[in-house]
Amino acid sequence: MSHVTARPHAIGIPMDRIDGAQKVTGTATYAYEWPLDQPVYLYPLQSTIASGRVTGVDSALAEAEPGVLAVLSHLNAPTLTRPDDPELAVLQSDEVAWRGQFIGAIVAESLETARRAAGLVRVDYESRPPDVVLRADRDDLYSPVHAATFGTGGGELQDGSPADSVLGDVDTALAASPTMVDTTYSTPMYHNNPMEPHTAVVTWLNGELLVRCSTQGVSLSQALISGVLGLEPGRVRVVSPHVGGAFGSKVYPHAYAVLAAMAARIVRRPVKFTLTRQQMFALVGYRPASIQRIRLGAGRDGRLTALAHDVIEQTAKAKGYAEQVGVCSRMMYAAPHRRTTHRLAPLDVPVPTIMRAPGEAQGMYALESAMDEMAIACGLDPVEFRIRNEPEVHPESGLPFSSRHLTDCLREGARRAGWEHRDPTPGRAARGAGWWAPAWPSRRIPPPASPATRPPSGSARTAATRCGSPPPTWAPAPGRRSPRSPRTR
Incomplete structure (x- = not known):
């Protein structure tokens, strides 16, 4: 959790970003860059079919490779406590539901060794014809439930x-x-393919799990990761001080974090795992x-x-x-x-x-x-x-409506764009002419905050992340007006 004091006097005043100097000088520490004592590295095995099942895994050559510590597959993976979530139920069965799904992993002393060993594993499949075409006339359309x-x-x-x-x-x-x-x-x-790839750096210590990852929601990640691994939420700590882009793809803790936690538990050493740019197309939504x-x-x-x-x-x-x-x-x-x-x-x-x-x-x-x-x-x-x-x-x-100023926006936008002077004939404008009035809901949810245990008064501790800018990790004390977030430059 971060601890930042509310500063009502900062309204309207240009201020330096809290993490600005670190980011522009390249000294901000992102998840994969955290220094660890004797870390090992994970490289995943991915399915090469879109539908079917794995019928055989021959890992003998990979296991014989110097520096390889473990080869994981559905044949030897630890049992998870929530196999009902197919996305997080990593290596819990031989079923393949999409091309690029995790079907195994190599853990080695170096990333290069893990990647080379992954290429030595032979996987056999029983393939089914894939169904990948979206059509409006499908006979299996269904109404969503509990999504x-x-x-x-x-x-x-x-x-x-x-x-x-x-x-x-x-x-x-x-x-x-x-x-x-x-x-x-x-x-x-x-x-989604943000600048910083999805990453999990995982350490087990005395039965507790520390996950350093790039996430938009540390509380949701803590809850789901702990549930999958059968741990009390208090025994899982998720740390994500900086997020190098996400576009929504880092809200939900995808399977890569669970796979890294499984591997770290098996080899009893800290595990570093980051997806390649190509792998992200199949694994992060x-x-x-x-x-x-x-x-x-x-x-x-x-x-x-x-x-x-x-x-x-x-x-x-x-x-x-x-x-x-x-x-x-x-x-x-x-x-x-x-x-x-x-x-x-x-x-x-x-x-x-x-x-x-x-x-x-x-x-x-x-x-x-x-x-x-x-x-x-x-x-x-x-x-x-x-x-x-x-x-x-x-x-x-x-x-x-508590507020709604769409007509004001439409009139002002038309005035500024010189709308009345356009050629209204469809298809006649050299650069195109049209109108769009998009809207996005203003949702509010309770923050995961707790009162501060030390002065100054008027501060709070909360778990929050912000992509590309410092997290708004403050809240006003009871009875005070909520200040606006300080302007940044």
Whole structure:
């Protein structure tokens, strides 16, 4: 935990970043760079098929290589306490669920020795035809269940939202609308690949585990790693002072941290493990591909009468992951009849994960593209069309917004861009002309904080990380106003 005192007097004052000098001089210590006494190195074995099972592992040549300390596979790996999580249940069976999945590991005195020995292991497979194509006409689409917070929280979608919502009679309203748009948009897989690769440096000491890793959530990592290994959370410490980029891929503690902990327990020495750039494409998640059908109906006055946003997104057969792609359509524009649905297509692919505005990024692209097309169909300016369909309250719940300034942003953006002087003919602008009004929810969660045990008053201790900037690891004392985070330079 970090200890930083709240400084109300710092509001509006340019300040140096707490870790600025370390980062610009290259002296900031990231996870893999922590000095250890006699560390060993891990290099993984990955499956070369997308679906099937491992039928044989011949590691004799690797084990005979000088400097090799252990060869792990499903044949000799320690039993984990939570094999129900296929992503974290490393080496618990011979099943292969995607290409690049961990099927073993080499632990050696040097990284070069471990990598060479990995190439000496022979693996035999019983392969099944892989299913890797996302289509809207699949007969195995299913509604997500218990996908919130990677299966650890309540709710059907990743953000805790229900998978479907309905208000009114959408089909009837669409059929009766003088103007209708019915179009389908698709988005591809999009991989997180931050500057700092995913890393775990693991040490066992007196039955307790110390994990130095690059993570966006030390508390979540502590909880899940301890659960998988059958340890009390207090016996697992996760340290992550600096994060060299993440884009969401370091929120969830992927299998690499569990594999390193297993290896360190077997060889009884500290283990260093970092993924290569190529390995990250199969092991740390990605934004899942989606197919989105959007139907809009409008009256002669250009006001929406119906809105339907039906989403199909890919997930892994090994573990369901469902992003809130269509949730943006539940709050952006007014329409008396509305529906959103989410369905998953299970494929023989790696498990997806959070990536930069998960769900909303794909959903807003499709919704706003459809709104532009509807504006053209109605003969209205895209800005005016959006303002005309601005809701006074939340379109589904009816609750008032605490703040909502979309129309102000639309008018000011149009003014600054010289929107009124553009050529409104579709396809005539040399550099393209269009409009997009994206939104991102302002979520708040309780911080894992505890009162400070030493002066000065008005400070707190909390476990937090921040990608690329110093963590906001302070909280005001009870009764004080919460200061803004200091401006940095």
